[in-house]
Amino acid sequence: MLGSAPSASEAQFDFGVWPPVGAELVDVSGEYVRAAESGLEYGPVFQGLRRAWRRGGEVFAEVELPEEERERAGQFGLHPALFDAALHALGVSGSLAGGSGSLLPFSWRGFALEA
Secondary structure (H helix, E strand, C coil): CCCCCCCCCCCCCCCCCCCCCCCEEECCCCHHHHHHHCCCCCCHHHCCEEEEEEECCEEEEEECCCHHHHHHHHHCCCCHHHHHHHHHHHHHHCCCCCCCCCCCCCCCCCCCCCC
16 A cells, blocks of 8 residues: 655644544444454454545544543553544545545555644
8 A cells, every 4th residue: 555645735624623623524333343344353442433524635533442441541652542542534425436445554664743
């Protein structure tokens, strides 16, 4: 899978407004059932996608850890389940999959955690 995102100068997001202006809500209610039907089974901790929006080629998501996992969240710069759940929004929106198929990232490079 190869995909590209708008450069920082192209991305237009006002962090003071949520949900983003002009973004359309994407139905994520059956995402984990559909994933299981295609052979991707996520445990409860990794079912964190709550809501997603799409605006052109951009995807915005709300992700959340289950209550029982929140105490451990401080052990990570970014909890792996939150990162994974954010990626689930890409598959739901069809932004990189062309509207069908599953996305399964396997390699990362050039990323830094800025907090």
